[in-house]
Amino acid sequence: xxxxxxxMAFQRDTExxxxxxxxxxxxxxxMMPRGAADQRSDERAAMEAVLHQRRTDPRIGExxxxxxxxxxxxxxxxxxxxxxxxxERAVRVPESLASELARLISRAHVIWAEARADDDFNAFAxxxxxxxxxxxxxxxxLAAGGDVYDALLDDYExxxxxxxxxxxxxxxxxxxxxxxxxxxxxxQPKGLDGTFDExxxxxxARMLARTFGYDLKRxxxxxxxxxxxxxxxxxxxxxxxTMPLEPFNCFYSTIHEVGHACYEQNINPAYRLTPLGGxxxxxxxxxxxxxxxxxxxxxxxxxxWLYRQMRDTFGDFxxxxxxxxxxxxxxxxNGYIRTEADELQYNLHVLLRFxxxxxxxxxxxxxxDLEAAWNDRFEADFGFAVDTPSNGVLQxxxxxxxxxxxxxxxxxxxxYAGCLYKxxxxxxxxxxxxxxxxxxxAATSWLRDNLQQYGGLYTPRAVIEKxxxxxxxxxxxxxxxxxKFSALYGV
Amino acid sequence: xxxxxxxMAFQRDTExxxxxxxxxxxxxxxMMPRGAADQRSDERAAMEAVLHQRRTDPRIGExxxxxxxxxxxxxxxxxxxxxxxxxERAVRVPESLASELARLISRAHVIWAEARADDDFNAFAxxxxxxxxxxxxxxxxLAAGGDVYDALLDDYExxxxxxxxxxxxxxxxxxxxxxxxxxxxxxQPKGLDGTFDExxxxxxARMLARTFGYDLKRxxxxxxxxxxxxxxxxxxxxxxxTMPLEPFNCFYSTIHEVGHACYEQNINPAYRLTPLGGxxxxxxxxxxxxxxxxxxxxxxxxxxWLYRQMRDTFGDFxxxxxxxxxxxxxxxxNGYIRTEADELQYNLHVLLRFxxxxxxxxxxxxxxDLEAAWNDRFEADFGFAVDTPSNGVLQxxxxxxxxxxxxxxxxxxxxYAGCLYKxxxxxxxxxxxxxxxxxxxAATSWLRDNLQQYGGLYTPRAVIEKxxxxxxxxxxxxxxxxxKFSALYGV
Numbered sequence: 005x006x007x008x009x010x011x012m013a014f015q016r017d018t019e020x021x022x023x024x025x026x027x028x029x030x031x032x033x034x035m036m037p038r039g040a041a042d043q044r045s046d047e048r049a050a051m052e053a054v055l056h057q058r059r060t061d062p063r064i065g066e067x068x069x070x071x072x073x074x075x076x077x078x079x080x081x082x083x084x085x086x087x088x089x090x091x092e093r094a095v096r097v098p099e100s101l102a103s104e105l106a107r108l109i110s111r112a113h114v115i116w117a118e119a120r121a122d123d124d125f126n127a128f129a130x131x132x133x134x135x136x137x138x139x140x141x142x143x144x145x146l147a148a149g150g151d152v153y154d155a156l157l158d159d160y161e162x163x164x165x166x167x168x169x170x171x172x173x174x175x176x177x178x179x180x181x182x183x184x185x186x187x188x189x190x191x192q193p194k195g196l197d198g199t200f201d202e203x204x205x206x207x208x209a210r211m212l213a214r215t216f217g218y219d220l221k222r223x224x225x226x227x228x229x230x231x232x233x234x235x236x237x238x239x240x241x242x243x244x245x246t247m248p249l250e251p252f253n254c255f256y257s258t259i260h261e262v263g264h265a266c267y268e269q270n271i272n273p274a275y276r277l278t279p280l281g282g283x284x285x286x287x288x289x290x291x292x293x294x295x296x297x298x299x300x301x302x303x304x305x306x307x308x309w310l311y312r313q314m315r316d317t318f319g320d321f322x323x324x325x326x327x328x329x330x331x332x333x334x335x336x337x338n339g340y341i342r343t344e345a346d347e348l349q350y351n352l353h354v355l356l357r358f359x360x361x362x363x364x365x366x367x368x369x370x371x372x373d374l375e376a377a378w379n380d381r382f383e384a385d386f387g388f389a390v391d392t393p394s395n396g397v398l399q400x401x402x403x404x405x406x407x408x409x410x411x412x413x414x415x416x417x418x419x420y421a422g423c424l425y426k427x428x429x430x431x432x433x434x435x436x437x438x439x440x441x442x443x444x445x446a447a448t449s450w451l452r453d454n455l456q457q458y459g460g461l462y463t464p465r466a467v468i469e470k471x472x473x474x475x476x477x478x479x480x481x482x483x484x485x486x487x488k489f490s491a492l493y494g495v
Numbered sequence: 496x497x498x499x500x501x502x503m504a505f506q507r508d509t510e511x512x513x514x515x516x517x518x519x520x521x522x523x524x525x526m527m528p529r530g531a532a533d534q535r536s537d538e539r540a541a542m543e544a545v546l547h548q549r550r551t552d553p554r555i556g557e558x559x560x561x562x563x564x565x566x567x568x569x570x571x572x573x574x575x576x577x578x579x580x581x582x583e584r585a586v587r588v589p590e591s592l593a594s595e596l597a598r599l600i601s602r603a604h605v606i607w608a609e610a611r612a613d614d615d616f617n618a619f620a621x622x623x624x625x626x627x628x629x630x631x632x633x634x635x636x637l638a639a640g641g642d643v644y645d646a647l648l649d650d651y652e653x654x655x656x657x658x659x660x661x662x663x664x665x666x667x668x669x670x671x672x673x674x675x676x677x678x679x680x681x682x683q684p685k686g687l688d689g690t691f692d693e694x695x696x697x698x699x700a701r702m703l704a705r706t707f708g709y710d711l712k713r714x715x716x717x718x719x720x721x722x723x724x725x726x727x728x729x730x731x732x733x734x735x736x737t738m739p740l741e742p743f744n745c746f747y748s749t750i751h752e753v754g755h756a757c758y759e760q761n762i763n764p765a766y767r768l769t770p771l772g773g774x775x776x777x778x779x780x781x782x783x784x785x786x787x788x789x790x791x792x793x794x795x796x797x798x799x800w801l802y803r804q805m806r807d808t809f810g811d812f813x814x815x816x817x818x819x820x821x822x823x824x825x826x827x828x829n830g831y832i833r834t835e836a837d838e839l840q841y842n843l844h845v846l847l848r849f850x851x852x853x854x855x856x857x858x859x860x861x862x863x864d865l866e867a868a869w870n871d872r873f874e875a876d877f878g879f880a881v882d883t884p885s886n887g888v889l890q891x892x893x894x895x896x897x898x899x900x901x902x903x904x905x906x907x908x909x910x911y912a913g914c915l916y917k918x919x920x921x922x923x924x925x926x927x928x929x930x931x932x933x934x935x936x937a938a939t940s941w942l943r944d945n946l947q948q949y950g951g952l953y954t955p956r957a958v959i960e961k962x963x964x965x966x967x968x969x970x971x972x973x974x975x976x977x978x979k980f981s982a983l984y985g986v
Binding site for chain 1: 507508509511512514515518519522526527528529530531533534535537538540541542544545710711712713714715728729730732767768
């Protein structure tokens, strides 16, 4: 075998082991006996050590050096691009720093959870300072002279630059703030009455999963505290949750995770267990979950179909027609919590975090000033004050886990979804006539053929440009939101 | 750190990775989407490669050489005994042979399953010859001049010798054949009427699991086609199955797997993720599953309690009293299949396989003559002829998987269970008075304190001797079976 074949065989085992490690996390959230937590930490640490060792294996550098890259086809070149990038990033971070970070993050998570339960930011601040200090070190090692925050961002969105995102989000914010204000000056639509039993919710959730093209022969749906999607290739599992009073939470969480899962399932099977065999970035991943959930799932057309399904399953729940149901699905209300936010306000939550975390990493904002900065910004954008830290700066797990650079990919994904939806409605002019029958096939196969199938073949930005026909901008998302919510709320 | 600490840290990760690999098997039998089979093969192969590499890692030899063993305590010495044995065995088998065997066994399994479905031994014979040839090679490499079959047996029952087992089983066979003949000349007890719903069976199965001391905080019960137990330490999972007409299959499979699982759960927690942290051999493991299932679970006393539970759950099922129920639980009938055999006949099935597989490995029996040899021996012991290969030589998966040396551990486990039960009834004279109330605690804590807690601290034979108070012999098992079935059948 040549160097390329040797490298790919080695990489294939690494990818397979990464799938095993991912399934261990799935098991932990769904199946693991609660008494097994300590043992599981040891098992996960052992798997991570194996993966780290493989990613930093010096043979990778030797193989890369021995390959005559100009003689390879574009697919092989794309494989090497991923492997080189992952290897370079892995070797830049000293082993001692990586393991110190892993230990710190374990500890920080526990402290954060307690601080949130006690509503006490000061209890979390000291360990957050440690996390930021180590991530700054790691970012500096990765950046090799470049921008530290960009180096962290690159883990989640390869090639993205904070300056570009800042410009894009800067254009998003004022129009969202204005739209939010206008909408919230109007009366609220009527909500759902009654309770919705778990059996009915899970039955409908599975039906929604199939309706959006999730292949249950290569996946499964379980319950978990926080919904997620897990795995690549032929074993992509999702979770959802049920609450008796909030069936929309179950249904739209399910559609969201199905968007992530279908992206993974629809990648060219020839890429399985290679670097091309997974979603290309968090932002592109989120574009799929959000377009499934929002532009498709919360559309007037699709909610018409969903209304009839819910009536069949649950009987009368106090909403008299499809228009009323569409309004209930898309109601906009004041709230503190990002994960519970509606489509209109969601990005304002993210933009706040993006600005604060860049300032934390650059050192312009100190942890001691973070809570006040959060609360000021929140009131500026949302028009009311944060009441307690658990509804404010302590609400998200990300910073305790060291995930600086992750938040902006949520909004970038929404921007991407806006661009893709515009291209999709041009390509499929009668989309609504299909969605109203619960038929998503034209939409989901357009996404599969124009984006999902490529996996990691192109860069994140390139695949979005290829599918949407131009450079991604915030315009289509804003136009879509303004049109939708102006009509819904008569503003 | 010293060499011992370095070695144990390395070994701890290996043990953790072995737990992960084991859980992957559990997932495959219980949760895996059926479309994920091919990908899962790659994932398992990658895990096996990691484990093999660690077990043959040359640093193990260097650490072992650097340790001043005479200064260690008995527990540390026992750890080294296991590590040295595992390392020596792993390095004796050339990597090429190990991977050739792994590939062959994958293929052989598929061919065996098809041959069994087609009832055609000739379709299986060619690949069985290949499996035997490679296992002979592997056995020769492991034996290093010693007996080849003993070397294979040692994988499942460290320290056991075929010659000793042959003598033991030779004493077992004639008395079992005679008892079987006498019992089967008598009229059969009445069986169960009606059907038994899955919900009721699973509810009772979980109750039985708890009754025998299985800790569900550190385990879980799922359904699978073939019941099994999986894992060590704080994550030991079992599976069972339900069939509408055969609730005893569910209940006694559950108790059997609970015996295996409790052994793992009851090992001294200080041994977790070390070589001492798992059951010491297949034979000792089987002694636990069988004493839970048979000597305890099928006793007159315990079945009296179970009868009342079944009546509460299922109502009248045509058995009028506890004596009739005890007879139904312990009915002895003609049958071809080992896994469905009663307590009396089970070992005759095993002894047949033990004699045939030793002859296959030594070369005294050729695969071309195997079917006839099986059928002759079966008729000699069971008094009637095998009708088709799927009821005969093709019924078990073991040989297709290369598991030569595994079968005898089943009967050795039964012999051990006989010795342990004799010691238990001496130590707990009022055992039956407790079992009749569904209270197994005196029995299960005696087993935990005298055997299970030690894990791999002593050799298999030593731990049985320590618990039962003498060298293991077939006498107590035979006495128990003859007494029980003579009384039941009036012979």
